[in-house]
Amino acid sequence: MQDIIQLLPxxxxxxxxxxxxxxxxxxxxxxxxxNALDAGSTKIQLIAKDAGKALIQVVxxxxxMSVTDARMCFERHATSKITTIEDLxxxxxxxxxxxxxxxxxxxxxxELKTKRAEDNVGTQIKIEGSKVLSxxxxxxxxxxxxxxxxxxxxxxxRRNFLxxxxxxxxxxxxxxxxxxLAHPNxxxxxxxxxxxxxxLNEANLRQRIVAVxxxxxxxxxxxxxxxxxxxxxxxxIGKPESAKKTRGEQYFFLNGRFIKNAYLNHAVTSAxxxxxxxxxxxxxxxxxxxxxxxxxxxxHPTKQEVKFEDERIVYMIVQAAVKHGLxxxxxxxxxxxxxxxxxxxxEAFRSGFSSNSNPIKTDTYVQVDQTNSFAKTSTxxxxxxxxxxxxxxxxxxxxxxxxxxPSKGNDELxxxxxxxxxxxxxxxQIHKTYILTQIKSGIIFIHQHLAHQRILYEQYLAAFxxxxxxxxxxxxxxxxxxxxxxxxxxxxxxxxxxxxFDIENFGKNSFIVSGVPTDLTNEHPEQIIENxxxxxxxxxxxxxxxxRENIAxxxxxxxxxxxxxxxxxxxxxxxxxxxxxxxxxxxxxxxxPTFIQYSLSHLKEExxxxx
Numbered sequence: 368m369q370d371i372i373q374l375l376p377x378x379x380x381x382x383x384x385x386x387x388x389x390x391x392x393x394x395x396x397x398x399x400x401x402n403a404l405d406a407g408s409t410k411i412q413l414i415a416k417d418a419g420k421a422l423i424q425v426v427x428x429x430x431x432m433s434v435t436d437a438r439m440c441f442e443r444h445a446t447s448k449i450t451t452i453e454d455l456x457x458x459x460x461x462x463x464x465x466x467x468x469x470x471x472x473x474x475x476x477x478e479l480k481t482k483r484a485e486d487n488v489g490t491q492i493k494i495e496g497s498k499v500l501s502x503x504x505x506x507x508x509x510x511x512x513x514x515x516x517x518x519x520x521x522x523x524x525r526r527n528f529l530x531x532x533x534x535x536x537x538x539x540x541x542x543x544x545x546x547x548l549a550h551p552n553x554x555x556x557x558x559x560x561x562x563x564x565x566x567l568n569e570a571n572l573r574q575r576i577v578a579v580x581x582x583x584x585x586x587x588x589x590x591x592x593x594x595x596x597x598x599x600x601x602x603x604i605g606k607p608e609s610a611k612k613t614r615g616e617q618y619f620f621l622n623g624r625f626i627k628n629a630y631l632n633h634a635v636t637s638a639x640x641x642x643x644x645x646x647x648x649x650x651x652x653x654x655x656x657x658x659x660x661x662x663x664x665x666x667h668p669t670k671q672e673v674k675f676e677d678e679r680i681v682y683m684i685v686q687a688a689v690k691h692g693l694x695x696x697x698x699x700x701x702x703x704x705x706x707x708x709x710x711x712x713x714e715a716f717r718s719g720f721s722s723n724s725n726p727i728k729t730d731t732y733v734q735v736d737q738t739n740s741f742a743k744t745s746t747x748x749x750x751x752x753x754x755x756x757x758x759x760x761x762x763x764x765x766x767x768x769x770x771x772x773p774s775k776g777n778d779e780l781x782x783x784x785x786x787x788x789x790x791x792x793x794x795x796q797i798h799k800t801y802i803l804t805q806i807k808s809g810i811i812f813i814h815q816h817l818a819h820q821r822i823l824y825e826q827y828l829a830a831f832x833x834x835x836x837x838x839x840x841x842x843x844x845x846x847x848x849x850x851x852x853x854x855x856x857x858x859x860x861x862x863x864x865x866x867x868f869d870i871e872n873f874g875k876n877s878f879i880v881s882g883v884p885t886d887l888t889n890e891h892p893e894q895i896i897e898n899x900x901x902x903x904x905x906x907x908x909x910x911x912x913x914x915r916e917n918i919a920x921x922x923x924x925x926x927x928x929x930x931x932x933x934x935x936x937x938x939x940x941x942x943x944x945x946x947x948x949x950x951x952x953x954x955x956x957x958x959x960p961t962f963i964q965y966s967l968s969h970l971k972e973e974x975x976x977x978x
Contacts, residue, residue, distance in 0.1 A: 389470050391529060392419025393538035395515050398467035400546045403427035406511060409569070410554045413543060417560070418535035420518055420526070428510040431483040437490045438502060440479075443469045473497045474525070475518045481511040496521045533858035540564070540851040544579060545625040548618055548652055551575035557850075564850050564875075576603060576652060580616070580849050584609075584650075589696050591653065593688030598657045598681055600688040604635070605650030606696075607642045612901040615851070618652045622659060626673050631655075634682045638689035653685065794939040800930040802939050809970065813962040815934065817955050818946045819927035820920075824956045825949050826886075827866055827919035835867040836885040844880040844893040845873065848900075852876075856900055862918050868896070887926055898925040920956035 389395060396413065403411045406429025416422040432440065443466065471477060472494040482489030489507030493500040519526035529535055536559060543565070547555045551572050557565040567578050577585050587609040592601045605616075617635075619626050639649050661676040675681050792805040802813040826835075848856060853876045856863075863870060867884030883892045902921035906912065928934075934942070946952045946961060954960055971977070 389474060389518075391538060392423055392518055392535055393542045395419065395423050395471055395475075395518065396425075396539050397542045397546070398471065399423070399425040399513055399515070400543070402467070402513075403429055403511070404546070404550060404553065406430050408510065408553065412556045412558070414558045415536075415539055415560075418532040419539055420529065420532075420535070422514060422516050423518070423539075424512065424514040426510070426512045428508070431486070431510055432481040432490070433483060433486070434490045437479060437481050437492055438499075440468045441472045441477075441492075441494055441499075469497075471515055474520070474522050476516040476520065478514045478516070479511070480505055480507045480513075482507040482509055484509045531858060533854050537851050537854040540854060544851065545618065548572075548575060548579065549620045549623050549625060549654075572602065572652070572654075581847055587650065589692050591651075591688050591692040593684055593691060595684055597661075597677075598655060598684050600653055600655055600685055602651070602653040604653070604689055604692055607639065607644075607649070610639075610643050610647035610649050612647060612898070613904045614648045615904065616650045617648065620652075620654045621662065621664070621673060622656060623654075624664065628673070630678055630682060631685055634686040635689050638686050638693065642693075651689070653688075655681070655685070657681070793936050794943065796934055796939060799933050802934075802943070804939075804943060806964070809964060809966040809968075811962045811964045813943065813946065814930070814960075815932070815939075815942060816927050816930040817959050818942055818952075818961040820923045820955045820957075821949055821952060821961050822942070822945045823923035823927055824920050825951075827923060828916070830866050830884075831862065831915050831919070834865045837867045837869050837882040838885050839869070839882045840880065840892070844891075846870075846878045846880060846893045846896055848876050848878070848897075850876055852900060852904075855904065859903065859914060859918055862915055863896070863922075866918070866922065868892070870896070895922070895925050916956070923956065 389398075392415070396415070396419065400411065400413065403425055406427060408427035408429035410428045412424075412426040414422065414424040414426070468477075473496060475495075477492075477494045479492045479494075480489055488504045490502070491505035491507070492502045519529075539559075540557070543555070543557055547553075547565070547567055551570050551574070554569050555565065555567045556563065565579070567575065570578065573585070573588060573590075576588065584605075587605050588603045589606060590602075591604055593599070594601075602620075614632075617632065619628055619631055635649065635651055635653070636643075643649060657675075663674040794802050794804040796815075797803055797812075800815060802815055802818075804811055804813065856878070857872070860870065860872075867882070867887070868880065869882030870878055870880050873879045880892050880896065887895070899918070899922045902924055903917055906917045906921060928942075952961060
């Protein structure tokens with residue numbers, strides 16, 4: 368019988384490796400920037416076109432390569448970082464596997480120019496689909512320039528799986544930020560489609576954070592520093608009021624390399640226990656320095672997941688560092704570190720957390736915080752909307768037979784009651800949050816914020832089909848995003864305009880809001896848009912719903928009448944009328960009930976009465 372096992376050709380092997388290492392343009396950015404840092408560069412320039420699909424170029428002033436090294440770097444498993452097996456357990460560099468350049472060369476058109484300081488001329492190599500097209504001498508300053516063109520040109524199926532340009536650009540910026548925040552002592556620039564997005568000079572970490580995220584972050588930063596014989600933790604965390612609805616601005620750097628670790632993330636969030644709003648995430652940028660022999664970074668192709676020799680010790684030191692930082696700035700009560708130094712009383716040890724456990728509890732529904740920023744904004748818009756648009760709504764007989772609502776005491780109850788609610792019984796507001804009203808079969812409690820969410824959600828969905836009215840602001844408002852959020856917002860800005868916002872790009876990462884929807888006369892529309900974008904990012908990462916539905920429900924959540932706001936009886940009646948005029952009045956777009964019903968029979972039962 369003929370032998371059937373054979374070695375794969377190098378070209379196919381490289382393309383298979385590329386499937387693990389190069390998933391999208393941002394993967395190329397990561398590999399090239401890490402190589403530039405390993406070369407000792409102090410200035411690095413990143414250039415991208417068409418979200419990296421057409422061009423990704425990295426230019427550095429590192430040590431450069433010889434003629435032989437320039438050719439060898441495209442071979443599989445060719446590296447200057449490892450010579451013996453022991454080197455794997457003492458790694459202090461970024462790239463070491465020798466797969467990146469071979470993988471990139473297999474799925475793109477690559478042009479490499481490099482020169483060492485001691486050489487008179489440089490070397491230029493052109494590679495396309497793992498095939499070397501040319502190698503010759505060239506003029507080149509000391510350092511290396513690598514241009515990756517037409518990514519996935521020979522793997523069209525992979526290219527088709529790439530997302531839209533704004534999404535891929537956001538991924539590139541995310542990878543760029545992970546590098547620049549880990550190395551503030553290196554100067555970086557980022558250009559996309561001939562526009563400069565970042566120009567970052569050499570700085571310390573605080574200066575780098577402010578340069579990346581904006582000057583308003585300077586007041587939000589709390590320094591963190593905890594040094595032990597086993598591990599050192601330093602960096603910055605955010606004050607509780609700076610917490611956001613998404614996890615985007617959370618960074619762990621292990622020996623200068625960005626990592627993701629849910630276990631350590633819990634160490635940080637547990638230190639913020641009882642001082643953060645529900646479902647918000649703190650800002651942090653923490654550097655963890657540890658002996659390379661005590662950690663295995665070779666457990667994932669992207670090297671973003673690591674395995675510690677003793678995770679519990681690292682967990683406790685990170686948690687202690689954050690608590691110490693918060694206490695020093697009078698954000699939390701003072702902590703007795705003389706007693707905590709032994710780590711005997713840490714929750715991690717008592718409960719026996721491991722990297723495979725998930726001690727975080729989550730609620731079924733997102734809670735509405737009565738002390739949130741809604742209370743700071745004007746509510747004239749929704750008051751006017753109710754006064755102008757509220758009309759008593761009556762169910763038709765065929766509708767009465769099909770509509771059901773959540774209840775206490777009965778699983779399903781019908782709704783033949785709205786005309787009674789609006790004309791006979793005056794609704795009552797309880798705790799400035801719940802509206803109590805009577806119906807024929809009992810009573811219902813309506814949550815004013817959740818009910819208005821449902822109303823606005825359906826209004827915004829309808830506005831996408833017919834652009835809603837816009838009213839000009841007397842004084843336009845300015846919004847400034849970071850570059851990653853700017854790329855995402857530009858993807859949805861046209862749909863946001865359909866909802867009635869007059870908003871334009873004001874250059875770089877700034878936007879001017881000149882008008883808002885006619886039913887949203889809010890003193891802080893920029894805050895509404897910022898919160899909407901945060902919620903949009905969270906939903907896009909978790910719920911995978913269509914873009915317009917995501918925008919509508921994200922905006923509705925932050926534009927709705929707040930809990931804790933007093934309402935006149937006329938406004939309560941108007942809200943009830945509009946709620947039961949919705950196609951689906953019983954739940955919000957997030958699945959939360961807008962009201963709860965108690966039947967008369969259930970009330971009698973609670974009082975011990977017979978029917």
